[in-house]
Amino acid sequence: DAKTTQPPSMDCAEGRAANLPCNHSTISGNEYVYWYRQIHSQGPQYIIHGLKNNETNEMASLIITEDRKSSTLILPHATLRDTAVYYCIVRAPDNQGGKLIFGQGTELSVKP
Amino acid sequence: NAGVMQNPRHLVRRRGQEARLRCSPMKGHSHVYWYRQLPEEGLKFMVYLQKENIIDESGMPKERFSAEFPKEGPSILRIQQVVRGDSAAYFCASSLREKLFFGSGTQLSVL
Numbered sequence: 001d002a003k004t005t006q007p008p009s010m011d012c013a014e015g016r017a018a019n020l021p022c023n024h025s026t027i028s029g030n031e032y033v034y035w036y037r038q039i040h041s042q043g044p045q046y047i048i049h050g051l052k053n054n055e056t057n058e059m060a061s062l063i064i065t066e067d068r069k070s071s072t073l074i075l076p077h078a079t080l081r082d083t084a085v086y087y088c089i090v091r092a093p094d095n096q097g098g099k100l101i102f103g104q105g106t107e108l109s110v111k112p
Numbered sequence: 113n114a115g116v117m118q119n120p121r122h123l124v125r126r127r128g129q130e131a132r133l134r135c136s137p138m139k140g141h142s143h144v145y146w147y148r149q150l151p152e153e154g155l156k157f158m159v160y161l162q163k164e165n166i167i168d169e170s171g172m173p174k175e176r177f178s179a180e181f182p183k184e185g186p187s188i189l190r191i192q193q194v195v196r197g198d199s200a201a202y203f204c205a206s207s208l209r210e211k212l213f214f215g216s217g218t219q220l221s222v223l
Contacts, residue, residue: 043203043214100212102155
């Protein structure tokens with residue numbers, strides 16, 4: 001079973017920041033937080049991941065709380081092409097299984 | 113660097129036939145994962161393989177399904193005697209260390 005809880009859906013206005021929350025209260029010390037998204041029927045796309053520090057890349061920022069029990073994915077300037085299902089996933093390191101267990105995700109709708 | 117390649121993109125089979133789905137991981141990646149997505153549902157883990165080894169097959173149905181990742185060549189997901197309930201999108205992912213990258217999937221339709 002997925003170890004994360006996300007709201008089923010969210011709306012965001014085009015050009016505004018999209019903040020997607022995720023709860024992972026049972027995360028273990030060596031487990032990473034990953035974010036993927038799936039646009040329509042395409043393969044999931046990697047967005048970002050982190051262990052305990054905040055992370056930023058060209059797509060998004062990941063804010064992890066100090067106790068690591070929750071995190072937020074931030075898309076700074078959402079576009080219509082960001083409409084997708086966003087998955088927050090807790091993953092063990094490769095040498096301990098490393099598989100991704102997908103939950104139901106958050107369906108983000110970016111509106112003009 | 114080419115991404116994860118899956119073929120065929122679409123596969124149509126009649127009930128009772130065999131389906132073979134292929135996955136070529138990204139160059140240098142030695143870990144392969146298979147996932148299944150039923151219509152209107154989320155992605156479900158099936159199996160995790162390294163070269164010539166099955167590491168975790170906890171998500172594989174007990175019968176009719178098998179997977180391999182030989183020393184040379186692509187990973188193969190094989191479904192014998194397909195039934196209508198096998199109709200789904202099958203995604204493969206490969207990884208090297210921390211990131212998993214997914215292919216575009218194979219859409220299996222069983223008539």
